[in-house]
Amino acid sequence: MKTKTKLLLGAVAALLSTGVSAGAVIADAQVRITEVAPWASSNSPYASDWFELTNTGTSAVNITGWKMDDNSNSFSSAVALTGITSIAAGESAIFIENSVNASFLSTWFGSSSPSALHIGNYSGSGVGLSTAGDAVNIYNASGALQAAVTFGASDTTSPFQTFDNAAGLNNTMISSLSVAGVNGAFVATNDSAEIGSPGAISAVPEPETYALFLAGLGLTGFMARLRKKKEVA
Known part of the structure; x- marks a missing residue:
């Protein structure tokens, strides 16, 4: 003995x-939906909703062929995520409905947008995010659900705050709203009515x-x- x-x-x-x-x-790649702006299609200069994906794991994630859907919760109804094929460990990427990247960057960052900020897109019928409450579902190329959040009614009057899921909650309802100075959130440079933290990167342990x-x-x-x-x- x-x-x-x-x-x-x-x-x-x-x-x-x-x-x-x-x-x-034990290195593990995990993608979470860390921010959602369902009001942006109606209350922002770039007129498009968006959400943020963050790789909270310790290895890069290949997202080729990945798709998103709203609260119809169906891979068959999901639309492709385009413009980005990989998310590095600890990295966040923004996915905007429609190709309005330049307007999005100008609104949030003015002429000094972060060089490392990655932006992708999605578009299609039936995936617009509702301000009355909706969901974001992320599927891999095989149709397996990788991340999901639901949310209730969002802001309908200024300031318009994104749903903040810096905690990385998954498969649940999120309700926390972004507050300037908290979890990297700030007031958009060219639109004082918007508050969020697009592209903010969370620290990931080695x-x-x-x-x-x-x-x-x-x-x-x-x-x-x-x-x-x-x-x-």
Whole structure:
């Protein structure tokens, strides 16, 4: 028993000291819908609704062939996400209904739009987002649901605040509204009636951080069980 204990402790210690391959094992790509502006088609200069996807995982996600739908919740009714084929770990990308990228950038950022901001598009019948309440569903190329949120009525008077899902909630209703100065939100440069955080990137822990964290938890649990056995003996 003592020999097995020493071997287990040695293995855990080795993992803690290196943190190498374990990171590759637990690296995971997860896409979340982190912001939605269902009022923009009627209350913004660029006249198009939009939403934000964020890769909260630790590896890039290939989104080729991915689609979106609203509250009809149907892959067969979904329309293609275009203009972006990959979202890097920790990166956010904006998808705007219709190709109004230049107007969107001018409204939100003026002449100083972030060079790293990625913008894609979508368009088609029946996927307009309703200010009375709606949903955004994201499907991969095979039709598997990857992310989903629903939301209630949005702002109908100024200021128009986006739905803020910086918490990365999934498959649930979101209701928090963007507030300037919170979670990267700000007032649009050329439209003081709009508040949101398009393209804001959330910090994502490195894979090694996860490895060390999980290894530490494992070691803590093992030592606790070992002490308990000694007390019983």
